[in-house]
Amino acid sequence: MSQTSNFREVERLVNGMPTSDGAGVKLLRVLTQDLQRRLDPFLMLDYFHSDKPGDYIAGFPEHPHRGFETVTYMLAGRMRHRDSAGNEGLLVPGGVQWMTAGRGLVHSELPEQEDGLMHGFQLWVNLPAKAKMTEPGYRDIAPDAIPQLTLAQGVEVKVIAGSTHGVDGAVHKDDTEPLYLDIVLPAGTSFTQPLPPEFNGFVYVYQGNALVGGRRQVVKERQMAILETRPERNGVIVAAGDTPTRLLLIAGRPLREPIAQWGPFVMNSREEVIQAVEDFNNGRF
Known part of the structure; x- marks a missing residue:
């Protein structure tokens, strides 16, 4: 990893699309549906950041999912999770909720605050065809259960x-092997990460400006950098310029399977999506 020529460069910058979801929660949709095949196995990334209660207070009332996993990472704020499998948990600052929708789950995510900052991310990770109808699962990961290291x-x-750097994360998944790092870079510092050449990956900067790749491509705050995928590129380098920078580095093994999505259902064919709608409407979740 010492040779700069091995580092991936930035293929494309994405600014994201302001939108709202749930009961009107305002957010930035960074990984949109048109990027799903390019960033397989990742289906969506939403970023929310507001201290205006009207932007988030109504939350995400009951809604269904099938065929993928949702990963919610809170930086600030409190969100209550309840689902049809009887799971309940409170997502707190620094915590992660990793939910496997599998064959079907109905859940709600509602703020437990009336004011203050709500700040975080939700990532959707696809499931392989063999696991789309698996039993639903849910895991609350407390802040102190997420390994941290200082380099x-x-x-x-x-x-x-x-x-990373000999430290195993809180979550491991066999099929997609996701890498999910939250990195704090003081001004003038850098971080390198080995990355299998076949993995798809991206960087999302949420504070400051980052310099990504051997060519030090500038990636501004609230921009996503899609990393190139080439056989000879086996790592990534990110750096901060003259200001502190915070970013996510996310990568995973592509499933290379058909993607059929209708709203909260992500399957491999149109017929499977239709079946998901029928099952939900008939109370089979």
Whole structure:
């Protein structure tokens, strides 16, 4: 990993699309549906950041999912989860909720605050065809259960999934092998991460400006950098310029399967999506 020529470069910058979801929660949809095949196995990334209660107070009332996993990572704020399998949990600052919808789950995510900052992310990770109808699952990961490490020059990394610098994250998944790192870069510092050449990956900057790749492509705050995928590129380097920077580094093994999505259902064919709608409407979730 010492050779700069091995680092992936930025293929494309994405600014995201302001939208609302749930009962009117305002957010930035960074990974949109048109990028699903390029960033397989990842289906969606939403970023929310507001201290205006009207932007988030109504939350996400009961709604169904089938065929994928949702990963909610809170930086600030409190969100209550309840689902049709009887799971309940409170997502707090620094915590993660990893939910496997599998064959079907109805859940709600509602703020437990009337004011203050609500700040975080929700990532959708696809499931392989063989696991789309698996039993639903839910895991609350407390902040102190997420491994953290401090590297040279004060670089800090939270290892939500995958592994880095000999530290295993809180989550491991066999099929997609997701890597999910939250990285804090003091001004003038850098971080490198090995990445299998076949993995798809991206960087999302949510504070400051990052320099990504051997060519030090500038990635501004609230921009996503899609990393190129080439056989000879086996790692990524991210750096901060003259200001502190925070970013997510997310990557995973592509499933290379058909993607058929209708709203909260992500299957492999139109027929499977139609069946999901029927099952939900007939109370089979």
